[in-house]
Amino acid sequence: MAAVQLQRVLLAACVLALTGCRADRSTPPGYQGIVEHDDRHLGFRVGGQLREIRYDRGDVIDEGALIAVLDDTAELPILLAREADLAQIRANAALVYAGPREEEVRSTMAELAGARASLREARANLDRHLNLPEQAATAQSRVAELEAAYAQSKAQFRMLQERLKQLRKGARPEELAAADAAVLAAEAAVDAEKEKLALYSLHASERVTVLDVPVRVGEVVAAGATVATVADTKHPYVDVFVPQQSLHGLEVGVAAQVRVDSERDAFEGQIEHVAPTTEFTPRFLFSPQERPNLVVRVRVRISDPDERLPAGVPAFATFAIEDE
Numbered sequence: 220m221a222a223v224q225l226q227r228v229l230l231a232a233c234v235l236a237l238t239g240c241r242a243d244r245s246t247p248p249g250y251q252g253i254v255e256h257d258d259r260h261l262g263f264r265v266g267g268q269l270r271e272i273r274y275d276r277g278d279v280i281d282e283g284a285l286i287a288v289l290d291d292t293a294e295l296p297i298l299l300a301r302e303a304d305l306a307q308i309r310a311n312a313a314l315v316y317a318g319p320r321e322e323e324v325r326s327t328m329a330e331l332a333g334a335r336a337s338l339r340e341a342r343a344n345l346d347r348h349l350n351l352p353e354q355a356a357t358a359q360s361r362v363a364e365l366e367a368a369y370a371q372s373k374a375q376f377r378m379l380q381e382r383l384k385q386l387r388k389g390a391r392p393e394e395l396a397a398a399d400a401a402v403l404a405a406e407a408a409v410d411a412e413k414e415k416l417a418l419y420s421l422h423a424s425e426r427v428t429v430l431d432v433p434v435r436v437g438e439v440v441a442a443g444a445t446v447a448t449v450a451d452t453k454h455p456y457v458d459v460f461v462p463q464q465s466l467h468g469l470e471v472g473v474a475a476q477v478r479v480d481s482e483r484d485a486f487e488g489q490i491e492h493v494a495p496t497t498e499f500t501p502r503f504l505f506s507p508q509e510r511p512n513l514v515v516r517v518r519v520r521i522s523d524p525d526e527r528l529p530a531g532v533p534a535f536a537t538f539a540i541e542d543e
Contacts, residue, residue: 249535250459256450256530258430263289265418266442275432280423280449287446289419298412305405312398327383334376341369421446428452452526457534460514463497468540475519477536479528488521
């Protein structure tokens, strides 16, 4: 960018030098500078192979338009896998929230009824052997077996009672919270992958004109490398150099008129910045008004809705300063 500006400055210097003998007659009034654009170098935040570029030098890009795309073939399967995981986790969470199916409740009730019958039978067998006369009493080992069978049936019955109670109550708050957390984590993974894929597309943040496209489709570009150089050609600027003794009244916002040789009418503008320090007069300024050694750089932002001002042409700015 510095080399381009230097070339423009040298070109303007040559033009002014050739016409220096007629400066008193043809040089417009005002402070001299060179028309420039705010060049922007657009690139991707990730590296990769350039798959598509939609604009070429001189094209106008609207705000939000897609400029270029990197090959994202290796990233798409990762996104698809994350989306599949999310679908599965959401389904599991839905099951937790839905609670047990009616069939599960009826099946558990049937098991509970069978356990109740087994418990009654085990109790009856145990009571019958315990109530036998002494002479007909069964061996102690048999009684122990019956007591164990009764205890097992009782435990099975209580377990099924608790299961039925749990089914009717539904999921615990901790289970619901765990299901929600799993869904949020899966959604975050999908969003992160989508954000990563979005880095493979380059969009315009504002309306700009393409100045240069240094790459071609199929090339591998590094992260941050320039894919397109653009500028807002509707709002160029000119840095003029005002002698330090003539700075009175010049401040940000002051209206200005800018003239160039190729246009009959002046362009409207206003002061955008006044440098805080002085500098020496640039060598490419030849008019007598610009010759004092110490000057201040004043940037004038120009309104050029028809985009008639090319970069690099000499310009002359005058300011509308109210007399005190």
